[in-house]
Amino acid sequence: MTNERILAVCRSNWEYRGIDDASVREMLEELSAHLEDAEAAGRTPQDVVGDDVKAFAAAWARARAPLSRRIARMAAMALFVVGAVLLVRHLVTWSLTLSVGADDLAFWAVIATFTVVWEIRRGGLGLGRSWLVALAVGLPVAILTRVLGGDEILFSLPLWVAPLLLLPGLPYAVADGRARKSAPAEVN
Template sequence: MTDEQILAICQSNWIYRGVDDTSMREMREELRAHLEEAAAAGRSATDVVGEDVAAFAAAWARERRPLRQRIGYLAGVAGACLGTALLLAHLTRWTTSLPVTPERIAFYVLFAAVFVAWELRRGGGGHLRSTVIGVVALVPVAVAAHWLNGDITLFHLPLWGSAALLLAGAFPAVTDARRRRESAAAGDRSAG
């Protein structure tokens, strides 16, 4: 396997796992320099990255952005999505009080679970794809919940409740995005 092939495998793995551009550039250059020096000393690329290049890339990516950071961020994004969906429901029904039914709860809870699980597996970044997968997978769940429970209304959600959910979800997501931007900018400055 050539150095370029190894770098390409690593890069696609890092993109897949949501490593930001600045970090990825830095990791790529660091690895490229190491591979070149190792080759000049007569060692193979396998000596550097091991037999499993994807596992090597994944281990490095996980240390750059660990699981608990990603869970906090994704829980925030899922909460913000949920809040937005509920606000849209208020708007389309033109009401300040939204009836909450079992199928609606089942749909949103499972949607959030699938969204977070899929994003964690994937590594973050492609929220649209995760959203589509969540919706497609969970429409049958909502239909089944509706079929089992009928039109029972458990409680009414006020408009401020939906807004609070949106803000509670947006806060950690925005904070995390800002921290990543600042960290990337600091990386650019030190690179310069």
């Protein structure tokens, strides 16, 4: 297996496991340096990573970001997305309170689920296909819920709830944004 292939397998594994973008880049740079040092010393890439590259990557991911930390990050990012959706709804309706029905809860549940799944799979919150898929599934679910469940108001949410939900995920969102801006050319 070539160094490039090893780096690609590790990148894929780390992104799948929810390691943040900055850490993935740092880990790839470190692994690339180790692989180059091994090559200069006449050793093979398997001497560095072993026979099972996926197991190597998984072990490093577990050491770098334990499950409890990844779950906390995912929960914070899910709250961040729900808070952002609420804030947009407040701005669109131009009101200080939102009436929440079953259709709203269904929509938010779909958005939060897609956010968590994307976080687990990718490791970063992007504004790409995942959001389009979430909206493409969330809107029909909300419409179907409204048709089947009616438009009864369950409760009202004041404006201050949206920023409160944004707070736990804000440090992660800012760190991911800064990491993307300061990212050098990707290591392949």
